[in-house]
Amino acid sequence: xxxxxxxxxxxxxxxxxxxxxxxxxxxxxxxxxxxxxxxxxxxxxxxxxxxxxxxxxxxxxxxxxxxxxxxxxxxxxxxxxxxxxxxxxxxxxxxxxxxxxxxxxxxxxxxxxxxxxxxxxxxxxxxxxxxxxxxxxxxxxxxxxxxxxxxxxxxxxxxxx
Amino acid sequence: xxxxxxxxxxxxxxxxxxxxxxxxxxxxxxxxxxxxxxxxxxxxxxxxxxxxxxxxxxxxxxxxxxxxxxxxxxxxxxxxxxxxxxxxxxxxxxxxxxxxxxxxxxxxxxxxxxxxxxxxxxx
Numbered sequence: 001x002x003x004x005x006x007x008x009x010x011x012x013x014x015x016x017x018x019x020x021x022x023x024x025x026x027x028x029x030x031x032x033x034x035x036x037x038x039x040x041x042x043x044x045x046x047x048x049x050x051x052x053x054x055x056x057x058x059x060x061x062x063x064x065x066x067x068x069x070x071x072x073x074x075x076x077x078x079x080x081x082x083x084x085x086x087x088x089x090x091x092x093x094x095x096x097x098x099x100x101x102x103x104x105x106x107x108x109x110x111x112x113x114x115x116x117x118x119x120x121x122x123x124x125x126x127x128x129x130x131x132x133x134x135x136x137x138x139x140x141x142x143x144x145x146x147x148x149x150x151x152x153x154x155x156x157x158x159x160x161x
Numbered sequence: 162x163x164x165x166x167x168x169x170x171x172x173x174x175x176x177x178x179x180x181x182x183x184x185x186x187x188x189x190x191x192x193x194x195x196x197x198x199x200x201x202x203x204x205x206x207x208x209x210x211x212x213x214x215x216x217x218x219x220x221x222x223x224x225x226x227x228x229x230x231x232x233x234x235x236x237x238x239x240x241x242x243x244x245x246x247x248x249x250x251x252x253x254x255x256x257x258x259x260x261x262x263x264x265x266x267x268x269x270x271x272x273x274x275x276x277x278x279x280x281x282x283x284x
Contacts, residue, residue, distance in 0.1 A: 031245045033259065073239065075260060094170070104167035111174045121259060126200025129264040132185055132255045138178035142171060 008161055009055060016043040016063035017070070024071055032133050034079075034117050035140045038110050038148050041087075045106055045152040048091055050161065056092075060084050078124075079117045086116035102156055106149025110141040187251035191267035194231045196224065199262050208250070208267065220261045231265060233258065 019039040028035055040063065047056040064084045068077035091109040094100045100108070114137040121130040196204040196216060206212060206226055213234075214224045222236040222243060230250035233243040236258060243258035243265075252269040 031242065031247070033240065033242050097166075099164065099166040100170060101164035101167050104164055104170045107167075107174070108170045121257075124259065125257070125262050125264055127197060127264050129197075129255050129266060130257055130259075131181070132253075133257070135178040135182040135185065138174045138181070142174045142178075146171065 008051070009059065012043050012047055012051075012059055013062055013066070016040050016059065017066055019043065020063065020067045021071065030140075032136045032140070034114055034133065034137055037144050038113065038141075041106060041109055041113075041145075041148050042152050042155060044084075044088065045091070045102060045109070045149070046155055046159070048088070048095060048105075049102065049156045050159075053092060057088065060088050075124075079120050082116035082120040083113035084116070086119075087113040101149075102153035103146060103149030106152055107142055107145030110145030110148065111138060114138065114141045185253065187253040187267075189252050189269055191229075191250055191252045191254070192270040193268050194224070194226055195264075195266045195268050197264045197266070216263060217261060222258055222261055222263055224265060231256070231267065233265065236261070 064080045087109040090112040194206045216222045225234045230248040232248040238260040246256045256265040
């Protein structure tokens with residue numbers, strides 16, 4: 001592994017953490033838990049398109065752990081982890097088909113991130129009651145996914161790294 | 162356009178959201194307030210009798226039933242999502258406190274058995 005690869009990976013991990021922190025500082029005024037812009041997905045998208053798949057996985061899992069240990073808690077870890085894994089699995093699959101743009105992949109990732117969180121919440125509550133939140137999360141996830149995806153597409157195309 | 166499947170991935174969640182919204186939307190007048198912690202029922206109270214209940218001890222949520230609607234007015238959970246949810250009154254409406262694994266749900270008269278209705282069971 002070259003120094004360049006290590007440096008690039010560290011840079012992206014740090015960036016993902018900073019973006020997560022920004023989202024903690026600027027919570028959206030909503031009563032639905034889980035509604036967020038998903039800025040961190042910018043970095044995961046970039047890694048997915050510009051690094052190896054293995055790096056994208058390491059990056060995504062690592063930033064979830066780091067974020068949970070620094071400004072999250074034991075609960076948020078599981079929600080984020082489930083969201084991140086499901087989201088990256090689906091984004092990889094859609095990217096592999098070659099039929100979706102970065103924006104399309106981003107939307108699917110956002111919606112699946114929310115789905116992963118809802119599934120964990122269902123398991124934690126032992127109740128399907130949280131499904132009540134999912135329609136709102138689908139809407140917000142789609143809108144956020146489009147915004148992040150459009151920005152992500154530009155980054156994937158323009159950033160020389 | 163090169164990526165014509167993009168539309169699919171945008172329309173599908175919106176369609177699913179609409180469908181789920183229709184399925185889960187509050188329907189009709191509520192009769193009871195059903196309280197569950199960890200999926201187990203810990204209390205059931207008539208919606209039209211004013212009362213204040215403290216659910217849990219170390220991890221508490223204060224449930225207030227007043228004038229035919231229910232609200233969690235205070236809690237020591239981290240996020241206070243349950244408090245910010247505000248009042249609920251129609252059957253199907255729900256207040257959730259994830260940190261305390263609490264679900265407060267309004268149900269109509271038809272659900273559950275009648276003899277479970279007397280409520281109680283909360284410390």
